[in-house]
Amino acid sequence: xxxxxxxxxxxxxxxxxxxxxxxxxxxxxxxxxxxxxxxxxxxxxxxxxxxxxxxxxxxxxxxxxxxxxxxxxxxxxxxxxxxxxxxxxxxxxxxxxxxxxxxxxxxxxxxxxxxxxxxxxxxxxxxxxxxxxxxxxxxxxxxxxxxxxxxxxxxxxxxxxxxxxxxxxxxxxxxxxxxxxxxxxxxxxxxxxxxxxxxxxxxxxxxxxxxxxxxxxxxxxxxxxxxxxxxxxxxxxxxx
Numbered sequence: 001x002x003x004x005x006x007x008x009x010x011x012x013x014x015x016x017x018x019x020x021x022x023x024x025x026x027x028x029x030x031x032x033x034x035x036x037x038x039x040x041x042x043x044x045x046x047x048x049x050x051x052x053x054x055x056x057x058x059x060x061x062x063x064x065x066x067x068x069x070x071x072x073x074x075x076x077x078x079x080x081x082x083x084x085x086x087x088x089x090x091x092x093x094x095x096x097x098x099x100x101x102x103x104x105x106x107x108x109x110x111x112x113x114x115x116x117x118x119x120x121x122x123x124x125x126x127x128x129x130x131x132x133x134x135x136x137x138x139x140x141x142x143x144x145x146x147x148x149x150x151x152x153x154x155x156x157x158x159x160x161x162x163x164x165x166x167x168x169x170x171x172x173x174x175x176x177x178x179x180x181x182x183x184x185x186x187x188x189x190x191x192x193x194x195x196x197x198x199x200x201x202x203x204x205x206x207x208x209x210x211x212x213x214x215x216x217x218x219x220x221x222x223x224x225x226x227x228x229x230x231x232x233x234x235x236x237x238x239x240x
C-alpha cells in the first residue's frame with residue numbers, strides 16, 4: 001500500500017490518461033473502418049491493440065525513461081507480429097488476412113506513439129492507416145479488374161494429382177521425379193483430402209514460365225502412374 005502511495009504522481013497520472021485516451025480514440029477510428037467492412041479484426045481488436053501498446057510504452061517511460069521505451073517498442077512490434085500471424089489464413093494457394101494483420105501492426109504503431117506522449121504523431125499515423133484502407137481501395141479494385149498482361153505478369157504454376165489415399169506416397173515420389181526430369185523443379189508440395197478415400201497432391205513449381213505442350217506430356221505420364229485418378233495443371237499470378 002505504501003509503495004502504491006509513493007508511486008502515485010498526479011501529473012504523471014494525467015499524462016497517462018491523455019496518452020491512453022488518444023490511443024483509445026485513434027485505435028477506435030481505425031477499427032471502426034474495419035468493423036464497417038466486417039473484417040476479422042474490427043473495432044474492439046484494433047482499439048485493444050492500440051491501448052495495449054500505449055500502456056506498455058507509457059509504463060516503460062514511467063519506470064526507466066525513454067531508453068527503456070525504445071526497447072519496449074521493439075517488443076511490441078514483435079508481439080503484434082504474432083497476433084497478426086493469427087489473422088492470416090491459408091486456404092490452398094490462397095492467402096487471406098494480410099491486410100488485417102498489417103492494420104493491427106498500424107494500430108500498435110499508433111498506440112506506441114500515444115504511449116510516448118506523441119499525440120500529434122499518433123493522430124497523423126491514424127489518418128495514414130485509415131487512408132491506406134479506404135482511399136487506396138478503389139485503386140486496387142481498378143487494377144484487379146484490368147486483364148493481366150501475360151508478358152509482364154509473373155505466374156506461379158501448380159501441378160495436381162488426385163489419387164487413392166493408399167498410393168499417395170508412391171504417386172508423390174514419382175510425380176516429383178517426373179517434374180524434375182522435365183526441368184520443372186518443385187518449390188513446395190501439399191496434400192489435401194479429396195473425398196473419403198482419395199487425396200489431392202499439389203506441387204508448386206519454381207518456374208515462372210512453362211512450355212504448355214511439354215507440361216501436358218508430363219501430366220499424361222503422371223496420369224499413367226498406378227493409383228492416379230486424374231492429373232492437371234494451372235497457373236495463377238504471383239502476388240508476392
